[in-house]
Amino acid sequence: MKEESRLIREQFPRSQNREHSVPMYLTSSFIFDDAEQCRAIFANEQEGIIYSRYSNPNTSEFVNKVCAMEIAEAGLAFSSGMAAVFASFAALLKNGDHVVSSRAIFGSTHQLFTELFPRWGITHTYVDATKPEQWEDAIQDNTKMIFLETPSNPGLELVDLEWLGSFKQKYPHIILSIDNCFATPYLQKPTQYGFDLVSHSATKYIDGQGRVLGGVVVGRKDLIDEMMFFIRHTGPAMSPFNAWVLSKSIETLPLRMDRHCSNALAVAEALEAHEEVESVRYPFLPSHPQYELAKKQMRLGGGIVTFVVKGGYERAKRFMDAMEMILITSNLGDSRTIATHPASTTHSKLKEEERLNLGILPGTIRISVGLEDIDDIRDDVLQALEKSK
Numbered sequence: 001m002k003e004e005s006r007l008i009r010e011q012f013p014r015s016q017n018r019e020h021s022v023p024m025y026l027t028s029s030f031i032f033d034d035a036e037q038c039r040a041i042f043a044n045e046q047e048g049i050i051y052s053r054y055s056n057p058n059t060s061e062f063v064n065k066v067c068a069m070e071i072a073e074a075g076l077a078f079s080s081g082m083a084a085v086f087a088s089f090a091a092l093l094k095n096g097d098h099v100v101s102s103r104a105i106f107g108s109t110h111q112l113f114t115e116l117f118p119r120w121g122i123t124h125t126y127v128d129a130t131k132p133e134q135w136e137d138a139i140q141d142n143t144k145m146i147f148l149e150t151p152s153n154p155g156l157e158l159v160d161l162e163w164l165g166s167f168k169q170k171y172p173h174i175i176l177s178i179d180n181c182f183a184t185p186y187l188q189k190p191t192q193y194g195f196d197l198v199s200h201s202a203t204k205y206i207d208g209q210g211r212v213l214g215g216v217v218v219g220r221k222d223l224i225d226e227m228m229f230f231i232r233h234t235g236p237a238m239s240p241f242n243a244w245v246l247s248k249s250i251e252t253l254p255l256r257m258d259r260h261c262s263n264a265l266a267v268a269e270a271l272e273a274h275e276e277v278e279s280v281r282y283p284f285l286p287s288h289p290q291y292e293l294a295k296k297q298m299r300l301g302g303g304i305v306t307f308v309v310k311g312g313y314e315r316a317k318r319f320m321d322a323m324e325m326i327l328i329t330s331n332l333g334d335s336r337t338i339a340t341h342p343a344s345t346t347h348s349k350l351k352e353e354e355r356l357n358l359g360i361l362p363g364t365i366r367i368s369v370g371l372e373d374i375d376d377i378r379d380d381v382l383q384a385l386e387k388s389k
Ligand SMILES: *Cc1c(COP(=O)(O)O)cnc(C)c1O
Pocket: 080, 081, 082, 083, 085, 106, 149, 153, 179, 181, 182, 201, 202, 203, 204, 213, 214, 215
């Protein structure tokens, strides 16, 4: 079967009730036929579900679907995207290890590197991910992992996945890990380039309707097995209810992404043509400095558009207040269009200089373009530009 068919037809084996759609398995534990079966399953001699902190039919079905899309051997589900990202580090790193990471990463991941990991003796080096020589220079004898996001948030800067995959071959012991949340497994498949681990906040496009939190990590089976030990004993498990929601959501991911991307491109083009806009970033706009790379490694440009409005912070605030349909909230990847002002919200904890490094100006606005009719989205953005003059 083709990828999108597998995504839809993948299902946990039916129960004796012959249900068509998978039911919710809201149970913390599972029973055994007899003491011998219980012993064998606990001893890993026989496959079987024991307890929902380890696995559950709904979470397994969801993970299998993500594995199918990401072309990955195995995976694990988590209660949130941050639980997934944290576990991908905490389960595999130890005191004395070093991580090389792209500089432009999700805010909470930055807090892990800078505030929490120093307590446990894990160090990191940030690199400007577009500069190959910085990756080379950052590798140390104790480097255990390379981590990145592409496209970055909110600057929409890309990292060359093929280059990084071949770079990593010089260091077979280093784990190559990516947070693929912005691109989704529909637009970009990092395992094709030799990535070992791929993490997602399922809260974003995978749910796509702003309802539940969730996270997932997929990749090399030996690493996922090592992570399994960590999650069995620390408990960041995804709730079966959330897994049931997400497993249905992901069936429509390809359809939704096609629409997110065509709407986003249209919004980006309208902004670029507007005289009140200083600059626009969108991977599939020919003016993007890495347009060719975007075309090579992404199926479409994604659902996020970032632009700088003329007039700085005050104007950006007036723009946000002038929107009528689009609401102000900090989520992204929702069916509804969302606008965010990064400098005063998601990235307000950074120093001005750090923000400029990430391409965040006082007038930068990030739009997560939703699934509404493109005319309504574009009209609202354009009228807010006029009204905020
Ligand atoms: C939202 C997000 C996360 C964190 O996900 P939660 O589900 O909110 O915990 C991690 N990485 C990226 C790129 C995100 O956008």
